[in-house]
Amino acid sequence: MQPDPQLVQLCLRGDGPAWEELVRRHTRRVYNLCYRFTGNGAEAEDLSQEVFLRIYRTLSSYRPAYGGFATWLTSVTRNLLVDHYRRTRRDRVTDSIEDALPKLEEKHSAAHPPDRAALLNELSRQVQSALSQLSPELREAVILRDLQGLDYREVQEVLNVPEGTVKSRINRGRIELARLLEQMGLRPE
Amino acid sequence: MPWTCAQIEERLSEHLDGLLTREERREFEAHVAGCARCAPLVAQVSGLVGRMHALEPLEEPPQLVSRILDHTLGPRAPAQTGWAKWLSWMRPVSLPRFAMGAVTVLASIFIVFSALGVNPAKMTAASLNPVSIFYNANRRVHLVYSRGVKFVNDLRVVYEIQTRLRPEAAPQPAPEEQPAPPPPNPQQKSEHETKPGQTANRYATVLAIVLTINPGGSLR
Numbered sequence: 279m280q281p282d283p284q285l286v287q288l289c290l291r292g293d294g295p296a297w298e299e300l301v302r303r304h305t306r307r308v309y310n311l312c313y314r315f316t317g318n319g320a321e322a323e324d325l326s327q328e329v330f331l332r333i334y335r336t337l338s339s340y341r342p343a344y345g346g347f348a349t350w351l352t353s354v355t356r357n358l359l360v361d362h363y364r365r366t367r368r369d370r371v372t373d374s375i376e377d378a379l380p381k382l383e384e385k386h387s388a389a390h391p392p393d394r395a396a397l398l399n400e401l402s403r404q405v406q407s408a409l410s411q412l413s414p415e416l417r418e419a420v421i422l423r424d425l426q427g428l429d430y431r432e433v434q435e436v437l438n439v440p441e442g443t444v445k446s447r448i449n450r451g452r453i454e455l456a457r458l459l460e461q462m463g464l465r466p467e
Numbered sequence: 468m469p470w471t472c473a474q475i476e477e478r479l480s481e482h483l484d485g486l487l488t489r490e491e492r493r494e495f496e497a498h499v500a501g502c503a504r505c506a507p508l509v510a511q512v513s514g515l516v517g518r519m520h521a522l523e524p525l526e527e528p529p530q531l532v533s534r535i536l537d538h539t540l541g542p543r544a545p546a547q548t549g550w551a552k553w554l555s556w557m558r559p560v561s562l563p564r565f566a567m568g569a570v571t572v573l574a575s576i577f578i579v580f581s582a583l584g585v586n587p588a589k590m591t592a593a594s595l596n597p598v599s600i601f602y603n604a605n606r607r608v609h610l611v612y613s614r615g616v617k618f619v620n621d622l623r624v625v626y627e628i629q630t631r632l633r634p635e636a637a638p639q640p641a642p643e644e645q646p647a648p649p650p651p652n653p654q655q656k657s658e659h660e661t662k663p664g665q666t667a668n669r670y671a672t673v674l675a676i677v678l679t680i681n682p683g684g685s686l687r
Binding site: 313 | 481518532
């Protein structure tokens with residue numbers, strides 16, 4: 279498997295298969311970030327497409343010396359998500375709560391105990407529902423750290439804010455998320 | 468100086484991510500162990516973080532990659548895998564004109580091989596030697612020629628016999644114009660009317676003709 283910077287060099291020389299490989303390798307990461315941030319599959323799909331279009335056009339501005347390709351890609355995605363959020367700002371908090379509560383009750387009254395996969399799916403859905411109630415600053419920090427697996431330095435690079443701010447946002451985001459999930463009926467193990 | 472509840476809440480994530488110094492961690496744990504307010508919070512957030520790290524990434528919609536590639540590289544042929552790829556390679560073969568061509572080529576090869584006397588089932592490297600190909604071809608040509616000569620000779624014999632056996636088979640007047648049937652002639656009678664003695668006589672005649680025309684030869 280060729281490393282990302284090498285694929286980028288091939289892409290810049292007009293190598294179609296190298297670009298295809300790059301897209302296949304990173305689509306899931308970008309889609310997940312978009313989905314976790316927007317909470318909407320169709321929007322996440324459109325945004326992912328937009329991210330790769332932008333990457334394709336600005337590939338020559340990527341410098342391996344600045345950091346990993348994945349981090350650069352995440353920065354581009356995050357900037358696009360923020361733009362998108364500003365464009366389509368609206369209050370979805372009440373909708374999310376109303377969506378989440380009846381589903382939780384249904385699950386609790388189910389006759390058969392759900393299996394592990396179903397529990398994980400349920401957790402994923404609850405986390406999603408709680409994330410949508412966080413402010414965008416806290417939401418992106420928690421998604422990047424805990425769902426995308428970036429370390430503090432990478433999160434700092436992507437968000438382009440001081441180290442202290444990163445620590446504080448991740449921490450406040452987690453605490454708020456835990457409280458929201460507790461309100462939704464999710465107990466710590 | 469012991470930590471306050473506010474400090475614990477503030478440094479909670481750093482503790483979970485292992486970013487505290489040994490000294491700080493000791494202070495942190497000492498406070499949490501004895502604080503009824505902080506202990507559940509730490510447990511709650513720690514449980515959530517653990518479970519979020521365990522969450523599998525969501526699968527992207529299957530058409531997303533092709534959509535992206537279409538918008539960047541331009542429309543491409545649909546991605547093919549496994550059988551589809553194999554069948555797409557086979558597709559030109561299934562065209563009628565290709566099948567026709569293939570059959571023609573096979574037939575030509577068969578004809579050339581049989582003309583050269585090469586048996587594909589028993590073919591060895593030696594059969595491809597120009598000398599043996601020439602020898603075989605020469606042999607085949609002579610064989611075919613001699614068979615042809617023999618066939619023509621045989622035809623001649625048959626024709627001669629037929630004409631000798633029916634010397635009066637020349638044009639005859641139509642039956643209704645004849646006032647009376649001609650006197651019976653044993654050689655003109657149909658076979659089922661022929662008597663055994665006459666049949667033997669006819670065979671002797673044929674043999675005589677054959678020996679005259681084709682002395683030393685044989686009917687094949």
